[in-house]
Amino acid sequence: MVEVRLEGVSKVFDGRVAAVRDIDLTIESGEFMVLLGPSGSGKTTILYMVAGLYKPSSGRIYFDDEDVTDVPPMKRNVGLVFQNYALYPHMKVYDNIAFPLKIRRVPEDIVREKVKEVASMLRIDHLLDRYPWQLSGGQQQRVAIARALVKEPRVLLLDEPLSNLDALLRLHVRSELKKLQKQLGLTTIHVTHDQGEAMALADRIAVINEGKLQQIGPPRKVFDSPYNTFVAGFLGTPPMNLLEGTLDREEPVAYVKGGEVEVSEDLFVKAKKLGVEEAIVGFRPEYTRITLDPPGIPGRIYTVEPMGKEILVVIEVGEEGESELVRVVTDYTAGSKLQKALSSESLVYIRPIKEYVRLFHPESKISLEYL
Ligand SMILES: Nc1ncnc2c1ncn2[C@@H]1O[C@H](COP(=O)(O)OP(=O)(O)OP(=O)(O)O)[C@@H](O)[C@H]1O
Ligand SMILES: [Mg+2]
Structure with missing residues (x-):
């Protein structure tokens, strides 16, 4: 488990789109942090910089005391669940989950053991023999989470993992996710634009707008004492x-x-x-x-x-x-x-x-x- 720290992190695309602006943010070890903001506010960009898929235009990123800003994604050992979960369609569920271990040349018997373990944790052990298209949305979602967890990541990064699920399933997977995160004590950054989801899951919420951090705090605090009119008008249904x-x-x-x-x-x-x-x-x-x-x-x-x-x-x-x-x-x-x-x-x-x-x-x- 690590603490993740962003210090003055910015990202400018193509020399003109300032997607993320001077963010200072510390996610404590074992904390469930939710990044909340409207579409285009820079949430995915922040997540990808923590994953190492994007390099910050300025600023540094640390895992505990290690500066990982220039460390490639493979060496950061983060588990990332993409916004559209991106399972490999030609691979069975087993192979989808096993993939991150196979490319690291983990011995076959250990792979089998770990896939079984994480699949049972997510209650998809009966689905290992199917292809992604033979699964419901919620099941595909859990496969994507299993694939992120199987390599025992130092940090779990979730990009709107529940957005494609229907309302009922979303509530269900949401509760499972919260329980699992606490069980594993995994430092987690979860991105969403759904403020109800943010309130339900977060230890702390970081509200982002136009690439800038607006407020960070426990859900209740952000709800009751919004820092500015943006946060006040964004949180709450109705706000x-x-x-x-x-x-x-x-x-x-x-x-x-x-x-x-x-x-x-x-x-x-x-x-x-x-x-x-x-x-x-x-x-x-x-x-x-x-x-x-x-x-x-x-x-x-x-x-x-x-x-x-x-x-x-x-x-x-x-x-x-x-x-x-x-x-x-x-x-x-x-x-x-x-x-x-x-x-x-x-x-x-x-x-x-x-x-x-x-x-x-x-x-x-x-x-x-x-x-
Ligand atoms: N690869 C890229 N090249 C150029 N501009 C980009 C790139 N990726 C993102 N952007 C721009 O950066 C800004 C932030 O995008 P980002 O994807 O981080 O938003 P988001 O908060 O994740 O939005 P959403 O909720 O819609 O997923 C947007 O204006 C977007 O158009
Ligand atoms: Mg996004």
């Missing part, structure tokens, strides 16, 4: 509501879209100290109430979407022409006054729970709690 507001001079209150939002005393004091009068007010759909009376942000019900136990209420706020949609997740009592209001187009008030309201700097977009 945090973000509206421009003006702070009161005396009271811990922000004026937003013709209404008001209470903010915590701490944040209010911080804003004063920083001389911030305008701020982007952030509140999560889950930490917000809807009421029929002020105070709050006035709005009109736009849609009501059942989500199972809870409902997602979409509310239009602001003047016509510059209105915005706010999302609130709530579970209400059937037959209540609120339920009746929700079924009509009546006026409601959005009242975020004070402790969970965040304020972001209007220019830097950084959360005031970090300033």
Whole structure:
């Protein structure tokens, strides 16, 4: 098990596409790190630099104290599962898994033993005699993971390994992956653009946008205290509501879209100290109430979407022409006054729970709690 460390790593393609910009990132030994970011943010590029498939344009990569920046992929001993899992179609499952050992000329009897061991761990031992096209997506996925694990890698690198699976299978393989990673204590870097997957798997999440590290921390921390409006607006289904507001001079209150939002005393004091009068007010759909009376942000019900136990209420706020949609997740009592209001187009008030309201700097977009 190794610690993986990126120091000032950048990657520029063809002298102009800055895919990764000056990333400092340490993945502790045995840690499950998830790289989370939108399409094109540089996730695969980072993974390939750790694998040795791409060389950084600048910066260094270390496995513990060893500088591996110039070490070729074969000598790094990493297990890589590609975004499209890339099994060899003409080889049976057994040979697919055995391949990394065979090219290292590991003796046949040891190969057999190791393939059997890893196949049983992933519960695909009954499939060793089939070709990839004779497997379901989830089974192919597990073969790809087995092939990455069989050489006992120092680091496991997974590039969106669950993206081709249906929702149910994804949940299933996800749980297996988490259990396996903990069992083996493998330093793991898992790439995804699915924030639910990131929350579920990660010891820590590194959020990437436009090649830059936005925030790194445990899932709960990143969720509750996003570093900036990008992270706030990317994490969560639906993500945090973000509206421009003006702070009161005396009271811990922000004026937003013709209404008001209470903010915590701490944040209010911080804003004063920083001389911030305008701020982007952030509140999560889950930490917000809807009421029929002020105070709050006035709005009109736009849609009501059942989500199972809870409902997602979409509310239009602001003047016509510059209105915005706010999302609130709530579970209400059937037959209540609120339920009746929700079924009509009546006026409601959005009242975020004070402790969970965040304020972001209007220019830097950084959360005031970090300033
Ligand atoms: N070999 C390459 N040559 C030139 N540009 C590249 C190359 N590989 C990636 N890029 C560019 O670098 C940026 C980052 O790409 P990357 O594949 O790392 O994104 P990603 O975060 O993995 O996206 P996705 O979620 O879609 O897989 C993109 O703008 C992409 O077009
Ligand atoms: Mg990618």
